[in-house]
Amino acid sequence: MTVKTVPTNAELVNESSKLKVMKGKQKFNLKYLGPILALVIFLSLWQFIPALLDIKPFILPKPTDVVAAAVKDWHLLWPAMQITIFESVIGFILSAVVGIGISVLLASSRVLEISLYPYAVILQTIPIVAIAPIIVIWFGSGFNSIVIISFLIGFFPIVSNTLMGLNSVDKNMGDLFKLYNASKWQTMVKLRIPAAMPFIMSGLKVSCTLAIIGSITGEYIAGIGGGKGGLGYAITVAAVQLKTPYLFACAIAGALFGIVFYLIVSLVSRLVLKSWHESAMEAEK
Structure with missing residues (x-):
């Protein structure tokens, strides 16, 4: 007759740890193996x-051609990347600061929201290529115009998401703040803004990629040469000169930065x- 032994607490903890490690490995395989294999x-x-x-490189370059072009013209590609990165970051920061500030202002007054928010929507619907020449006329070619174009493209997603978050606060929590005679500013700072943080972060994630698109688009229209042009200007020059491998290298560099x-x-x-x-707690598991 065999006697069954009861596992000790240490053995149970050890088995639990092994299961967690196995689950972690499975998640890693599912998360990274598929995309790597597809690439x-x-x-x-x-x-x-x-x-x-037998497709010619100037029509469709191979990956090796693109890498060779990037290495050959690295002295041009790297400065262009730095310029685009700087313009995109500045445009994104402006979008975040101004967008969140305006959203808080609109959310604090229903009259302001009804009066001004439709114009933010209208601004977003206007094609940026239509207003970019006006921006160039007003602010001149180069850095200022490019940053403003980047700001305009990344601005609306932040306003839209932030305003939605500020207006989606739990009604019971709002009533609780009213019960304790909290002012509008206290309710905004201690309840509405913290509750809207997931929405704000979603808007920022959308805006950061749009800021890069805005910078490259602005460089097409308002970019300057002489070693001061970003990826948009470099793509334009490469297209004119039929340097297709270098054009691909510029586009891929922009995508990697995004x-x-x-x-x-x-x-x-x-x-x-x-x-x-x-949402963040589930992602950490």
Whole structure:
């Protein structure tokens, strides 16, 4: 007759730890293996299809051609990237500060929200290529106009998301603040803004990528040469000169910067929300 042994607490904890490690490995495999495999397949097809079909590099360059062009013209690519990064960050910061400030102002007064918010929507619906020449006339070519264009493109998502968050506060919590005779400013600072943080962070994540698009778009219209042009200007020059591999290198550089920028803002979002909001807490698990 066999006697069954009861596992000790230490053994239970050890088994629990092993299960967590196994689950962590499974999550890692699902999260990273699929995208990595898809990227390898995509790059392989991109590399071999032009060679098989004898497509010229100025029509569709292979990844190796793009890398070679980036290395060859790195002395041009890196300064252009730095300029675009600086313009995008400044435009994004302006969008965040002004957008959140205006949202708080609109949310504090129903009359202001009804009166002014429709014009923010109208501003967003106007194609940026239509108002960009006006901005250039007013502010001149170069940095100022590009930053303003970047700001305008990234502005509305922050206003829209922040205003939605400020107006979505739990009614019972609002009644509680009224019960304690809290002023409008106290309610805004201690209740509405903290409750709107997930919405604000969502708006910032959208705006940071749009700020890059705005900068590159602005550089097409208001960019200047002489070593002071960003990726948009470099793409324009490469297209005119039929330097397609370098054009691809510029576009990929902009995309990589967009990914990094988005990941940085997402990291900040998790750090701000992880201790109390469900969305960030679930992501940490």
